[in-house]
Amino acid sequence: MSNITQPRITHAAVVNGHHHLNFRKFELKAPLEYEVGVRIVACGICHTDLGFMTEGAVLGHEGAGIVEQVGSAVTRVKPGDHVVLSYQSCGKCSPCEEHHPYNCEHFSQLNFGFQRLDGSSAYPEGIxxxxxxxxxxxxxxLVTEQNLVKVDPGLPLNLLAPLGCGLQTGAGTVLNTLNVQPGESLMVMGTGAVGLAAIMAAKIAGAKTIIAxxxxxxxxxxxxxxxxxxxINSDQENYLETLCPHLDYVIDTTGIRHLDELAQEVLKEGGTLVRLTGSAGETFTRxxxxxxxxxxDSVAQDFIPKLVEYWQQGRFPIEQLITYYDFDDINRAVKDAHNGNVIKAVLIWE
Ligand SMILES: [Zn+2]
Ligand SMILES: [Zn+2]
Known part of the structure; x- marks a missing residue:
């Protein structure tokens, strides 16, 4: 069967020169043979979006939607399928072949480079x-099979959208990277979406001590x-006294320097501090x-279905983190996310 794909007009929020988003309509080229065109119905706002507010950019990386068209080489989905979107990987380099797409050699180009793997773009000049x-x-x-996860059409896409980045990062750190075991102890610094996902995951893992x-x-x-x-409220003067040392793990989602130093103090010998802030790893004493x-360290196609299962069991109640906004209200949503007025802003389309 021949598979004819077509260009399509998209209605997008484009960053202008003043950290504001303007709505624009323009044509996206037809999907390449390995691409999938998705109609977006919901998208979370993540702090990484706020860090890339450069003129002409179309951001958004916690999308969820319905497949509209597929390139001829696509086998995993067909039009009408419901999908949750995650980070991009190439699917071909050694880490990808070894099923570690989060270490993809092209991670930076594919996620922050505003281009496809071959350097091309489906977007018009200037966008x-x-x-x-x-x-x-x-x-x-347009997405690819590497960054989509097919989900049951009975599931609420509005709710699942933010699983693709922030929630996956927090939960994956606990369940994949650290593989926290029953009885272990950890402290989570910062209770935004990533930190709260880590806390929910630590409870699922059976951690004995979970300090927020x-x-x-x-x-x-x-x-x-x-x-x-x-x-522990870090604004209270005597909070240092309430910290108990000898923890197995500390997860820092804040990047605040004195908290990072503190984290080293409360770790037990051989303990691990996870920096979810982009800072590099290092070795300390003891x-x-x-x-x-x-x-x-999440493979989205394996991990997101697991998180959905935890949600269905009531063990990963992400609805308690989400505030919804109409897509038209994106500027208010971005401002609220930036100011910390909401934990996880999710845009929805009618
Ligand atoms: Zn993100
Ligand atoms: Zn790769």
């Missing part, structure tokens, strides 16, 4: 797309409802170390 292989702040975008650190009392209360066994983790 930068293909962000994380998605650019899902739009009602339609933040300066926002409402978020700390939520952290306790989601599984933290203790909460066998303690810091590591840097990408996407929670």
């Amino acid at each position: 930068d797309g293909h962000f994380f292989g998605q650019s899902a702040f739009a009602d339609y975008c 650190v933040d300066r926002d009392p409402a978020r700390l209360a939520l952290a306790v409802r989601l599984g933290a066994t203790e909460s 066998g303690r170390k810091a590591i840097s983790v990408i996407q929670g």
Whole structure:
């Protein structure tokens, strides 16, 4: 059967010169043979989006939607399938072949390079797309089989969209990278979406001590409802005294320097500090170390279905983290995400 793919007009939010997003309509080229055209119905806003607010960019990398058209080499999905989108990988380099796409040799080009693997773009001159292989702040975008996860059409895509980056990163760090075991102890610094996902995952893993650190009392209360066994407000003067040393792990989602130093203090001998902030790994005294983790070492096609299962069992209640906005309201959503007024903003399309 021949497979004719077509260009399609997309309605996208494009960053202008003033850290503001303007709506624009333009044509995306037809999907290449290995590409999939997806109508977006929901997209989370992640802090990485806020770091790439450059003029002409179409951001958005926690998309979810419905397949509209597929290139001739695509076998995993067909039009009408529901998909959750995640980070992009090439599928061909050694780490990809070894089933470690989070270590893809082309990770940076494919996720932050605003281009395809071959350097081309489906976007018109002056518009930068293909962000994380998605650019899902739009009602339609092109993805590949590497960054889509097919899900049951009965599942709520609005809810599943943010699994593709932030929630996968927090939960994956606990369940994949650290492989936390029953009875172990950890501290999570920062209770945004990534930190709260780590806390929910630590409870799933059976951790005995789960300490949440933040300066926002409402978020700390939520952290306790989601599984933290203790909460510490880092704004309180005497909070250092309440810290218990000898923890197995500390996960830092804040990148705040004095918290990082503190993390080293409370680790037990041989303990691990995970930096989810882009900072590099290093070795400290007494066998303690810091590591840097990408996407929670998650293979999206394996891990997202697992998270969906935990959600169905009531053990990963992500609805408690989400605030919804109409796509038209994207500027308000970005502002609220930036100011920390909401934990996880999710855009929805009618
Ligand atoms: Zn992200
Ligand atoms: Zn690769």
